[in-house]
Amino acid sequence: MAIKPKPVGPIPEGYGAREGELEIGCETASRLIDRAGRTPVFLYSRALMEQRMAHLRGAMPERLKINYAIKANSFEPVLQVMAKLADGLDIASGGELDLVRAAGIDPERVSFAGPGKRDVELEAAIGAGVTLNLESEGEATRALATAERLGRAPRLAVRVNPDFELKGSGMKMGGGAKPFGVDAERVPALVRDILSAGCEFRGLHIFTGSQALDAEALVEAQANTLALAHRIASEAKTALPKLNMGGGFGIPYFPGDTPLDIGRVGEALAQRFGDLPDTLAHAELFIELGRYLVGEAGVYLTRIVDRKVSHGETYLVTDGGLHHQLAASGNFGQVVRRNYPVAIANRFDAEATEVANVVGCLCTPLDRLADRAHLPRAEVGDIVAVFCAGAYGASASPSAFLGQGPAAEMLV
Amino acid sequence: MAIKPKPVGPIPEGYGAREGELEIGCETASRLIDRAGRTPVFLYSRALMEQRMAHLRGAMPERLKINYAIKANSFEPVLQVMAKLADGLDIASGGELDLVRAAGIDPERVSFAGPGKRDVELEAAIGAGVTLNLESEGEATRALATAERLGRAPRLAVRVNPDFELKGSGMKMGGGAKPFGVDAERVPALVRDILSAGCEFRGLHIFTGSQALDAEALVEAQANTLALAHRIASEAKTALPKLNMGGGFGIPYFPGDTPLDIGRVGEALAQRFGDLPDTLAHAELFIELGRYLVGEAGVYLTRIVDRKVSHGETYLVTDGGLHHQLAASGNFGQVVRRNYPVAIANRFDAEATEVANVVGCLCTPLDRLADRAHLPRAEVGDIVAVFCAGAYGASASPSAFLGQGPAAEMLV
Numbered sequence: 101m102a103i104k105p106k107p108v109g110p111i112p113e114g115y116g117a118r119e120g121e122l123e124i125g126c127e128t129a130s131r132l133i134d135r136a137g138r139t140p141v142f143l144y145s146r147a148l149m150e151q152r153m154a155h156l157r158g159a160m161p162e163r164l165k166i167n168y169a170i171k172a173n174s175f176e177p178v179l180q181v182m183a184k185l186a187d188g189l190d191i192a193s194g195g196e197l198d199l200v201r202a203a204g205i206d207p208e209r210v211s212f213a214g215p216g217k218r219d220v221e222l223e224a225a226i227g228a229g230v231t232l233n234l235e236s237e238g239e240a241t242r243a244l245a246t247a248e249r250l251g252r253a254p255r256l257a258v259r260v261n262p263d264f265e266l267k268g269s270g271m272k273m274g275g276g277a278k279p280f281g282v283d284a285e286r287v288p289a290l291v292r293d294i295l296s297a298g299c300e301f302r303g304l305h306i307f308t309g310s311q312a313l314d315a316e317a318l319v320e321a322q323a324n325t326l327a328l329a330h331r332i333a334s335e336a337k338t339a340l341p342k343l344n345m346g347g348g349f350g351i352p353y354f355p356g357d358t359p360l361d362i363g364r365v366g367e368a369l370a371q372r373f374g375d376l377p378d379t380l381a382h383a384e385l386f387i388e389l390g391r392y393l394v395g396e397a398g399v400y401l402t403r404i405v406d407r408k409v410s411h412g413e414t415y416l417v418t419d420g421g422l423h424h425q426l427a428a429s430g431n432f433g434q435v436v437r438r439n440y441p442v443a444i445a446n447r448f449d450a451e452a453t454e455v456a457n458v459v460g461c462l463c464t465p466l467d468r469l470a471d472r473a474h475l476p477r478a479e480v481g482d483i484v485a486v487f488c489a490g491a492y493g494a495s496a497s498p499s500a501f502l503g504q505g506p507a508a509e510m511l512v
Numbered sequence: 513m514a515i516k517p518k519p520v521g522p523i524p525e526g527y528g529a530r531e532g533e534l535e536i537g538c539e540t541a542s543r544l545i546d547r548a549g550r551t552p553v554f555l556y557s558r559a560l561m562e563q564r565m566a567h568l569r570g571a572m573p574e575r576l577k578i579n580y581a582i583k584a585n586s587f588e589p590v591l592q593v594m595a596k597l598a599d600g601l602d603i604a605s606g607g608e609l610d611l612v613r614a615a616g617i618d619p620e621r622v623s624f625a626g627p628g629k630r631d632v633e634l635e636a637a638i639g640a641g642v643t644l645n646l647e648s649e650g651e652a653t654r655a656l657a658t659a660e661r662l663g664r665a666p667r668l669a670v671r672v673n674p675d676f677e678l679k680g681s682g683m684k685m686g687g688g689a690k691p692f693g694v695d696a697e698r699v700p701a702l703v704r705d706i707l708s709a710g711c712e713f714r715g716l717h718i719f720t721g722s723q724a725l726d727a728e729a730l731v732e733a734q735a736n737t738l739a740l741a742h743r744i745a746s747e748a749k750t751a752l753p754k755l756n757m758g759g760g761f762g763i764p765y766f767p768g769d770t771p772l773d774i775g776r777v778g779e780a781l782a783q784r785f786g787d788l789p790d791t792l793a794h795a796e797l798f799i800e801l802g803r804y805l806v807g808e809a810g811v812y813l814t815r816i817v818d819r820k821v822s823h824g825e826t827y828l829v830t831d832g833g834l835h836h837q838l839a840a841s842g843n844f845g846q847v848v849r850r851n852y853p854v855a856i857a858n859r860f861d862a863e864a865t866e867v868a869n870v871v872g873c874l875c876t877p878l879d880r881l882a883d884r885a886h887l888p889r890a891e892v893g894d895i896v897a898v899f900c901a902g903a904y905g906a907s908a909s910p911s912a913f914l915g916q917g918p919a920a921e922m923l924v
Contacts, residue, residue, distance in 0.1 A: 170915075171914050171915075174915060192914045192915065193914050193916055195914070195916055196915035198915070199915055214875045215827075216817045216818060216829040216830060216871075216872065216873025216874075218817055235818065235820075235829075236829075237820075238819060238820060261822055276823055277869075279877075280875070280877075283822050283823060405628045406647065406651055408650060410673055410690050410691070411688055413689035415689075417647075417691055418628060419630055421628070431844055432843055457689075457691070459627065459691045461605070461630075462604070462628075463604045465690070465692075466845050495912050495913055496913045497910050498907070498911070499912070500906075501583075501907055502604045502605050502608065502626070503583075503586060503603070503606075503607025503608035503609075503610070503611055504605055504607055505607055
């Protein structure tokens with residue numbers, strides 16, 4: 101009885117075949133592995149990041165600034181590329197501040213959001229001139245005390261827990277009780293407090309969700325965000341110097357996912373920007389994106405070390421796995437596991453002729469890279485590519501699990 | 513309106529209060545943090561590991577050997593303790609072999625299972641005299657070729673994909689198509705092949721599942737394991753020098769979980785051992801346990817950096833989170849998130865007076881340590897304890913996520 105294949109996610113645009121192999125940045129997968137010296141390896145394409153940013157800027161109103169959220173991928177060569185392409189950078193910890201500084205990026209371009217900032221992190225950020233997105237009244241008090249101790253005027257924005265959500269997003273970050281930001285109705289009072297304490301006010305940060313593929317949902321959330329920002333600014337009796345409108349731009353991972361229509365999002369934003377209230381008329385308007393900018397520019401390559409059959413099913417066992425690809429394995433926020441886009445990298449233009457399970461080398465049934473994928477027949481030594489590996493791959497996976505250690509990473 | 517609390521898991525035996533605080537190894541949580549120098553920190557109690565092993569040996573037949581699967585916790589001081597307490601050690605990668613050797617443990621006490629062993633790992637293991645649990649015919653061929661190149665007689669066991677499962681186990685590893693081991697019906701042929709190739713035969717490895725709390729399910733799986741081992745040995749026309757009967761002994765994590773009745777498991781094993789067939793009469797009989805030996809001996813301590821309210825719910829934001837506690841956050845194999853056992857460590861004997869959400873410091877809604885737990889009122893600076901943190905905590909979590917880095921670890 102033939103085993104019915106399960107679909108895999110769509111391979112992102114920009115990947116083609118060369119000499120029968122997957123080509124990344126004008127080189128074949130095999131040659132890139134030779135250069136990296138080992139598998140598994142994450143490859144990040146500079147050209148695809150540049151194209152993505154150019155395409156996005158073309159679709160968005162000129163006034164909109166685009167920040168890069170480094171949590172998506174903080175590998176230093178990627179950071180360097182993104183620091184040049186983006187208007188600013190967003191960090192989520194003191195550790196990420198260290199990464200940004202080590203990469204020689206001006207901390208004044210950086211803002212810091214995160215619900216559990218320690219005193220040492222506040223101190224490092226204020227000392228460096230980083231903008232803090234305050235997550236609570238308590239954090240505001242600690243930040244002001246720290247700034248006073250340092251003799252600095254801190255750069256403070258307030259993160260708002262919005263009273264609406266980004267519909268259809270992979271992760272909702274608004275519309276109810278949340279650990280992030282300050283509930284919208286308490287924000288005006290906090291803004292007045294920090295203004296009167298003599299901070300350099302950097303406006304508001306409103307993040308409603310992430311990984312949305314539905315343009316209309318984003319359009320609605322952005323309209324709500326602008327309206328909420330205006331309401332808060334009016335109540336606080338201040339204009340906003342800046343407004344970080346959050347992110348939410350998703351990428352297709354799974355079968356049936358289609359790319360976000362950024363043309364539609366940009367069009368709607370342009371219309372809103374043409375008719376802004378006084379409180380926002382002179383604001384710098386930002387979005388902050390991570391996954392959308394780098395996710396599809398990355399590919400994870402792992403070598404097949406065993407090919408085996410069990411009860412009629414074929415298993416391709418690789419030298420990689422969930423220790424580098426937690427989300428692709430289905431263990432990071434997913435309820436139902438679905439297949440990421442995968443391919444046999446060194447038989448990229450070959451016809452699919454068999455149904456195989458691709459698994460990692462870990463001794464746990466959680467370590468799955470593709471269930472019953474329809475693939476060209478692959479042998480020991482062949483290379484599996486997992487796409488959409490540019491964001492939340494290397495850094496969001498338990499690389500020390502079972503003594504494995506991190507994958508190689510390379511910008512190409 | 514009062515918020516209804518969600519139950520938390522049961523705090524393991526052996527933890528009491530001292531000066532109002534959680535006591536671990538005769539010291540208070542606060543003093544242990546002072547010694548560690550920082551939070552978050554994993555504390556592992558040597559006394560609790562020793563007690564666990566003594567209790568287990570008391571319940572099991574004397575003939576049964578007990579191995580420690582270092583994947584559960586390979587922090588070197590823990591490894592040292594477990595190497596003394598256990599009869600042997602099980603590893604799952606070349607990286608774990610390096611850890612074992614760095615700890616000065618004799619590799620001849622070690623066996624290596626894992627579906628994706630690379631050639632370099634086979635070479636290191638064979639060279640060191642480690643027993644390989646072969647996962648496929650292909651791996652057998654590669655192992656024999658490597659051994660020939662090294663001029664060594666390899667120590668080989670065959671891992672069996674059993675044709676039954678451990679009922680009610682957290683992870684099933686038998687009873688159908690699996691990437692682990694060789695399907696039972698093909699094992700006799702493989703055993704004959706490796707015997708005739710001149711290996712040092714080390715018997716069979718049959719692993720049916722993990723994290724079972726139902727003694728009767730374990731009793732049944734162990735009976736099936738012994739019967740299958742006998743059937744394979746008879747067909748292969750050889751007695752078994754060793755039989756690794758796998759693990760599966762679970763610990764209570766969640767509300768309603770009750771401890772495994774090891775008395776019942778030991779009793780049933782003793783009865784079986786009294787009536788073994790010829791093929792097993794002289795076999796060394798093993799179980800291999802990780803989580804059961806060290807899981808409850810570990811506590812994760814993290815400091816509260818913010819206390820905030822959103823839409824009527826209280827959030828205690830800590831300096832730890834899913835980057836150290838992936839499973840406790842509900843993101844490692846669970847379908848429905850339930851609360852691990854948690855407590856306010858420095859108010860350990862105080863009455864619960866409020867319902868609070870305990871979250872980590874990461875900027876993601878996945879970072880939850882306890883939902884709506886009924887706890888004593890806690891303030892910024894107080895310490896949250898997450899129990900059952902001795903296994904699959906530090907090593908199985910994405911510590912680099914959001915630039916955070918690993919927690920401290922300390923044996924006490």
